[in-house]
Amino acid sequence: MPVRGKGKIDYRFDNVDDALIVFNKMIGKYPKPSIVEFNKLLGAVVRMKHYAIVVSMYRQIELLGVSHDGYSMNILINGFCQLGRIDFGLSVLGKMLKLGVEPSVVTFSTLINGLCIQSKISEAISIFDGMTERGYQLDLIVYNTILKGLCKTGNTDRAVRFLRLMEGTGFEPDIVAYNTILDCLCKKGLLKEALNLFSEMKVKGIRPDIITYNCLIHGMCNSGRQEEATRLLNEMVDNNISVYHIG
Known part of the structure; x- marks a missing residue:
């Protein structure tokens, strides 16, 4: 899943501890950084494959009152899928729809991949069929x-x-x-x-x-x-x- 943030500079770290230091500094700022800045950090942690930490960071950002966007929700869905919790990933999709956030091809393809990893191929095909019916541009x-x-x-x-x-x-x-x-x-x-x-x-x-x-x-x-x-x-x-x- 693409993890590049919206902006000119993405975070790069040698280890996850450095990412956590930056994250703690960010959540201590006032006013709080935008979700775009948090997305860059989340993306960097995803690249290091620390998915449980990504989920934890997401929840902390939410508690701070920073509004999530489709990009950050896609990162969360990917984290859940990589952790084998496709059920939580589907719950995030439901939350997106409830909040009026339009799921993207990345959203659905991430869920499809998560379902296939767990051999839930019927559910994956169901999502695929829904994408084609709605006219999503598949790759x-x-x-x-x-x-x-x-x-x-x-x-x-x-x-x-x-x-x-x-x-x-x-x-x-x-x-x-x-x-x-x-x-x-x-x-x-x-x-x-x-x-x-x-x-x-x-x-x-x-x-x-x-x-x-x-x-x-x-x-x-x-x-x-x-x-x-x-x-x-x-x-x-x-x-x-x-x-x-x-x-």
Whole structure:
């Protein structure tokens, strides 16, 4: 999730203790800094992945009477999702709507990611469908997150259908999307389907990478198809793709 604040300077810290020192100075000021300034600090703590501290800071800012905006609420939602508390993240969404703060694509994509992390793919797709119905401009990150969630929960057929949905809505699946599904197909032993998708990639001009070949070669080896694995390995070498991660 983007964490850059609105302004020319963002906070950068070597450790979270320095961020807490600055935060304590800020809350002691009068008049209090604007939410924009607090957002810069919250964003810096997010970059250090101290999500519980972000949540604590948010609550203290709220108690000071500083009005939150959509950006700070997105930071809070992200914090809850990273902490595995998607229920609290959804509560923040409800609060945004109650206060008349318009959720953004970042808001919903963060929730979708949080739901997929917890394998709650049906709820994630429900939010995705709501976004499309409301005309939100989606990006490849959102689509790839859903694909990853579908594959994580073993919904390979739905993942392939979702790939076709992407194409139908004008999005060209990228290497990340194809690799996600290829990995799932290979792990399930659906090698024919995986090779068909692999061929489709190349026809569309999407250059396979080390991850693509890694998935296919491991899939072939696990199925006892050593000759096919060797052919793919040779093809990878011919295409000047590193073999370092193969093993």
